[in-house]
Amino acid sequence: MKIQSVKDLEQISQLYGKKLYAPEGIKVNVGMASCGIAAGAQAAYDKALEAYPDGKGVAICQTGCIGFCEEEPLVEILSLGKPRVIYHHVTEDKIVDVIASYQAGEFNKKQIMGQMRDPRSVLEDGVENPLADVTPIDGIPVFEDNPFYSSQVKVAMRNCGYIDPDSIEEYIARRGYVAFLNALQDMQPAEIIEVIKASGLRGRGGGGFPTGIKWATCAKHKGQRAIICNADEGDPGAYMDRSILEGDPHSVLEGMLIAAVAIGSSNGYIYVRNEYPLAVKRLLTAIRQAEEYGLLGDNIAGSDFSFHIKISTGAGAFVCGESTALMASLEGKVGRPRAKYVHTVEKGFRNQPSNLNNVETYANVPAIMLKGASWFAGMGTEHSKGTKVFSLVGKIKNTGLVEVPMGISLRDIVFTIGGGVPKKKVFKAVQTGGPSGGCIPERFLDLPVDYQKLTEVGAIMGSGGMIVMDQDTCMVDVARYFVDFLKEESCGQCNPCREGLKQMLEILTRICDGEGREGDIELLEEVGSMMQKFSLCGLGTSAPNPVLTTILYFRDEYEAHIRDKKCPSGVCKNLFHYEIDPEACTGCRMCFRKCPQEAISGEKKKAHSIDQQLCIKCGICYDVCKFNAVTIR
Amino acid sequence: MSVAQTAETEAIDYSELNRIIEEDYGNDQENLIMILQAIQRKYNYLPGAALNYLSTKIGIPLSRIYEVATFYSTFSLQPRGRNIISICLGTACHVRGAERVKERITENLHIADGETSEDMRFTLESVRCIGCCSLGPVVKINEDTYGRIAPDEVDKILDQYE
Numbered sequence: 117m118k119i120q121s122v123k124d125l126e127q128i129s130q131l132y133g134k135k136l137y138a139p140e141g142i143k144v145n146v147g148m149a150s151c152g153i154a155a156g157a158q159a160a161y162d163k164a165l166e167a168y169p170d171g172k173g174v175a176i177c178q179t180g181c182i183g184f185c186e187e188e189p190l191v192e193i194l195s196l197g198k199p200r201v202i203y204h205h206v207t208e209d210k211i212v213d214v215i216a217s218y219q220a221g222e223f224n225k226k227q228i229m230g231q232m233r234d235p236r237s238v239l240e241d242g243v244e245n246p247l248a249d250v251t252p253i254d255g256i257p258v259f260e261d262n263p264f265y266s267s268q269v270k271v272a273m274r275n276c277g278y279i280d281p282d283s284i285e286e287y288i289a290r291r292g293y294v295a296f297l298n299a300l301q302d303m304q305p306a307e308i309i310e311v312i313k314a315s316g317l318r319g320r321g322g323g324g325f326p327t328g329i330k331w332a333t334c335a336k337h338k339g340q341r342a343i344i345c346n347a348d349e350g351d352p353g354a355y356m357d358r359s360i361l362e363g364d365p366h367s368v369l370e371g372m373l374i375a376a377v378a379i380g381s382s383n384g385y386i387y388v389r390n391e392y393p394l395a396v397k398r399l400l401t402a403i404r405q406a407e408e409y410g411l412l413g414d415n416i417a418g419s420d421f422s423f424h425i426k427i428s429t430g431a432g433a434f435v436c437g438e439s440t441a442l443m444a445s446l447e448g449k450v451g452r453p454r455a456k457y458v459h460t461v462e463k464g465f466r467n468q469p470s471n472l473n474n475v476e477t478y479a480n481v482p483a484i485m486l487k488g489a490s491w492f493a494g495m496g497t498e499h500s501k502g503t504k505v506f507s508l509v510g511k512i513k514n515t516g517l518v519e520v521p522m523g524i525s526l527r528d529i530v531f532t533i534g535g536g537v538p539k540k541k542v543f544k545a546v547q548t549g550g551p552s553g554g555c556i557p558e559r560f561l562d563l564p565v566d567y568q569k570l571t572e573v574g575a576i577m578g579s580g581g582m583i584v585m586d587q588d589t590c591m592v593d594v595a596r597y598f599v600d601f602l603k604e605e606s607c608g609q610c611n612p613c614r615e616g617l618k619q620m621l622e623i624l625t626r627i628c629d630g631e632g633r634e635g636d637i638e639l640l641e642e643v644g645s646m647m648q649k650f651s652l653c654g655l656g657t658s659a660p661n662p663v664l665t666t667i668l669y670f671r672d673e674y675e676a677h678i679r680d681k682k683c684p685s686g687v688c689k690n691l692f693h694y695e696i697d698p699e700a701c702t703g704c705r706m707c708f709r710k711c712p713q714e715a716i717s718g719e720k721k722k723a724h725s726i727d728q729q730l731c732i733k734c735g736i737c738y739d740v741c742k743f744n745a746v747t748i749r
Numbered sequence: 750m751s752v753a754q755t756a757e758t759e760a761i762d763y764s765e766l767n768r769i770i771e772e773d774y775g776n777d778q779e780n781l782i783m784i785l786q787a788i789q790r791k792y793n794y795l796p797g798a799a800l801n802y803l804s805t806k807i808g809i810p811l812s813r814i815y816e817v818a819t820f821y822s823t824f825s826l827q828p829r830g831r832n833i834i835s836i837c838l839g840t841a842c843h844v845r846g847a848e849r850v851k852e853r854i855t856e857n858l859h860i861a862d863g864e865t866s867e868d869m870r871f872t873l874e875s876v877r878c879i880g881c882c883s884l885g886p887v888v889k890i891n892e893d894t895y896g897r898i899a900p901d902e903v904d905k906i907l908d909q910y911e
Contacts, residue, residue, distance in 0.1 A: 350877070
């Protein structure tokens with residue numbers, strides 16, 4: 117069937133909406149994004165399929181990532197007129213039992229994370245809540261009340277974890293492709309651009325450039341315009357784009373289609389990083405389905421508008437996240453950036469006008485078009501509108517993806533949503549914006565999340581990675597880590613970046629090795645400021661950020677390394693040793709058993725000690741001790 | 750190892766190579782990176798003879814193919830081991846102790862980052878974030894992902910691979 121109008125979409129929506137929200141039998145949704153699969157979701161899914169082959173009234177389905185990564189594998193079970201229940205840690209040995217207990221109407225509190233009370237997306241205001249008449253289960257927490265979830269507003273991730281990413285019908289059932297057909301059939305290109313401009317949407321990939329202005333500029337330049345999606349999510353610790361591509365690929369395709377109508381283009385490209393094979397697979401399926409329904413291809417919905425999308429994969433180069441490098445890579449060349457005297461909206465891919473946005477930016481577009489610019493602009497701060505997805509990782513209790521309105525404080529994200537630092541350790545810093553970002557200390561935690569505010573403290577919004585660090589994280593080592601990363605990833609064509617990173621790494625390495633000298637801190641600052649001023653592309657100009665912010669906020673740690681030859685966090689091996697506190701040691705022998713060097717001795721129930729000659733500082737004893745008796749000196 | 754040397758040691762299936770270049774990727778120069786990936790999937794590395802052939806077939810000088818193959822970190826010009834260990838050194842894994850896991854692997858197998866063990870059993874490669882940050886530290890062996898690995902669990906995991 118080729119879709120011609122919004123009416124056609126509504127027909128599909130009615131048919132599949134029932135299957136999606138109120139299935140006759142039992143529907144089991146297994147969270148099957150990469151992280152869920154790594155945690156055991158594939159094995160659980162296979163096991164369930166084996167136990168319930170088709171026709172027994174139990175449908176085993178897949179869905180994307182609902183965001184609560186810490187609790188994976190997550191499985192959701194629903195049925196017409198019955199509660200909708202989310203089970204956590206459902207591994208292959210548990211899934212059959214979980215399904216059977218749901219069928220029997222028995223709800224084991226331990227297995228359940230919560231019951232969902234409203235599965236509708238932000239686009240479904242007018243739709244009746246399918247769970248409105250369902251009586252909730254007593255004593256089972258409501259999923260929407262979970263502090264991890266309650267402050268979130270899912271716009272870009274509206275469908276992740278709610279639909280089968282391999283089903284275009286389920287995407288349509290949640291008002292998918294309506295915004296595109298409206299734009300194509302009822303709007304002038306300039307009107308579309310005005311809506312995006314008025315919404316205040318800014319690029320979610322790092323730069324934060326206003327999307328509407330970019331579209332308008334690209335539309336002004338004549339030629340074979342290209343619509344490009346940057347899915348080269350290279351920042352370590354950020355994985356929201358992977359999650360959107362794996363959980364809701366059609367939202368990105370629809371965003372690109374709307375951009376294509378607005379800008380006037382028939383060629384789309386998605387550049388996906390090589391490390392995301394599942395995202396590529398789901399995108400290819402999504403593209404094939406959209407073509408079958410006539411939503412991609414020639415003469416879409418009987419109009420003279422045609423649009424084709426090609427998937428290209430990267431091959432492991434961080435710098436290809438930079439727009440000009442990405443476009444060179446799309447052309448099959450090495451990904452070296454060029455100076456942007458001429459912007460890519462004028463001359464980019466194949467020297468033609470090119471509009472590049474990232475995955476999350478495109479995923480926001482259909483929602484803005486459907487709900488209007490003022491709805492989107494109603495969320496956030498003066499200069500930062502809408503919501504932003506953050507990946508909350510590192511030393512944090514509730515690791516996961518969270519989508520929150522701009523303007524929320526870092527403290528709310530880290531402590532209310534994230535649950536704070538685990539194991540009663542002390543929070544030290546949160547690193548935002550990937551290798552080009554900065555480390556923000558405790559005293560700035562009340563800062564609202566906003567492009568400007570983060571820049572003022574030396575960090576950036578970036579792509580939204582938030583890496584939480586605790587007392588056991590050495591800030592000098594973190595700076596060294598990022599510089600080492602960037603040195604490997606620098607394309608090497610401009611001097612400031614290539615040589616600057618090499619020199620900074622040498623200095624940081626000697627500080628971490630205990631050979632730091634007086635004046636090294638000032639030298640780092642000088643090299644850093646030179647790189648900021650003279651590097652060719654964004655990689656080089658932002659590369660010193662982690663070093664400069666750690667110096668700014670954690671200078672005492674640098675000084676401890678250089679002057680006292682101590683690493684207070686116990687990371688830099690030459691600068692500390694482990695000791696067992698005889699007062700705290702209970703003689704439980706845990707460390708004794710785990711030490712790979714047999715460096716620990718002592719009698720049962722008496723204080724143990726470490727032979728410093730044998731100790732390789734692997735830290736296993738420090739990790740396993742339940743009494744905090746192993747200390748860093 | 751020079752390109753010519755590699756050429757002598759690997760038997761190349763040219764009809765398969767033709768199929769990849771022509772049918773899968775339309776003999777299009779813009780698809781060079783993806784063609785190289787397909788070749789590497791088949792041979793586990795990029796054999797010199799295959800690159801020579803590709804160069805003539807697609808009309809890109811060998812020097813430029815070599816430039817691309819050495820610029821991107823996923824490509825290997827040398828044969829790799831039967832099992833590829835990818836250790837994630839992304840930031841989330843780093844702060845959760847990935848470096849210590851890597852040290853343990855290096856000690857056990859006597860191979861550094863990017864090296865292959867003498868018996869061709871393992872190649873160790875570090876990667877920058879595979880997007881499974883909640884499971885850090887993460888090690889991927891071939892297609893299997895292991896999360897929340899402690900250094901003392903490394904031996905047991907490696908033993909499963911021949």
